[in-house]
Amino acid sequence: MKLAMITGASSGLGLAMTEELLAQGWYCITIQRSTRGLEGLLKEYGVIQMPLPDSRRQGRGALEVIHQDLRDCAALPEFLEGLYARVLDILGTSGKPEALWLILNAATLDPVAPLAQADSKALENHLSLNLLSPMIFISAFERIFASVAGRAGFAGAGVKESSPGGSGAPGGLRPDSTRPQTGGALRAESSRLGPDRASGPGGSGAPADSASQSERAPGVPGSVRDAGSGAPGASQEAGAGAPGASREAGAGAPGARAETLRVDKRIIAVSSGAALHAYPGWAAYCASKAGLDQVMDAAAQEAGVSGSGTFFRAIAPGVVDTPMQEVIRSRGPEQFPMVQRFRDLYSTGGLSSPAQxxxxxxxxxxxxxxxYLRLDVRTA
Incomplete structure (x- = not known):
């Protein structure tokens, strides 16, 4: 199995990357505030039950959609504990985990204005979404997935293969038992994208007991739930994939052994030319993209020290025909003096399509x- 988490996937480049990965057979989990652009993909690829065995999946992609406001950085640590525990469980039950990618795409351009005219709350929201939330995602990724060896390879501490009759699926990989336990504040969408429903085909038209089935099986993909996972103080019984689930019986059972899991672990941040070149009216955007490049570089150096095996890529996609470009073209020269350049690119066909x-x-x-590599699609 190849699994990718993508932020900001409801439109533009994020949606196009999700479509491409699904077509290649990836298991995709998208995280975004607005999910209205994902209805079609949910109908085709949405997951409401356990992943099918490889022999039945036949390389078909799968999709989970999670609603989360990434500007709310205070809520992200608990959210990510639950999300990443879920990912460990999905990889563990897949039998053949191959790749684990985190794609940091969510971003905003606003405020587009001279810094002297920028609203302080808009600046705070901008930096929370574009810079602080990616830092929190990366921090939790490197901590929680430390038990998953990258291609460089090392014995995954706390990653166990269950013995016959032990807890979990045969050969299942389970998270380390030393992390604090949390139910994970996850919220999902149905195919109609109503709040607090598991994503997947059928949505509200799914069997009436599908939600309760998910609650009975906390580790089942597609059963992303509210904080608390269905009951006050719910601990997600041992073996459900929650951080802190001890699995002492399985881990210590005769025949259990440490597993060296060699997975292609990558964190990909969508960068921009604005990370290298300052534009009047884009002070916040230039700062956040330059900062994100530096975060990726520093995190890669730290990964080299820790031996986590994670690869870091900051990639500038060029000028792409996305909703962000519509925002740029809508601004006047008093807000963005270089606006005419982007209007000309649009009128002369100088924009790449999201799919390209x-x-x-x-x-x-x-x-x-x-x-670590910083790359630009126009020059690579």
Whole structure:
């Protein structure tokens, strides 16, 4: 199984990358505030039950959609504990985990204005979404997935293969038992994208007991739930994949052994030319993208020290025909003095389509064995 988490996937480049990965057979989990652009993919790829065995899946992609406001950085640590525990469980039950990618795409351009005119709350929201939330995602990723060896390879501490009759699926991989337990504040969407429902085909038209089935099986993909996972103080019984689930019986059972799991672990951040070149009216955007490049570089160096085996890629997709470009063209020269350049690019066909940019970004993301690379689709 190849699994990717993508932030900001409801439109533009994020949606196109999700479509491309699903077509390649990836298991995709998308996280975003607005999910209205994902209805079609949910009908085709949505997951409401346990992943089918490889022999039945036949390389078909699968999709889970999670609603989360990434500007609310205070809520992210608990959210990510639950999300990443879920990912460990999905990888563990897949039998053949191959790749684990985190694609940091969610971003805003606003405020587009001279810094002297920028609203302080807008600046705070901008930096929370574009810079602080990616830092929190990366921090939790490197901590929680430390038990998953990257391609460099090391014995995954706390990653166990269950013995026959032990807890979990045969050969299942389970998270380390030393992390604090949390139910995970996850919220999902149905195919109609109503709040607090498991994503997947059928949505509200699914069998009436599908939600209760999910609650009875906390580790089942597609059963992303509210904080608390269905009951006050619910601990997600041992073996459900929650951080802190001890699995002492399984881990200590005769025949249990440490597993060296070699997975292609990558964190991909969508960068921008604005990370390298300052534009008047884009002070916040330039700062957040430059900062994100530096975060990725520093995190890659830290990964080299820790031996986590994670590859880091910051990739500038070029000028892409997305809703962000519509925002740019709508602003006046008093807000963004260089607006005419972007209007001309649009009118002369100088923008890449999201699908074209997504294919190039994902191709570049998979390349290289260096710890950190900053790449641009226009020059790579």
């Amino acid at each position: 940019a997504a294919a190039k970004v994902l191709s570049l993301a998979a390349q290289g064995k260096e710890g």
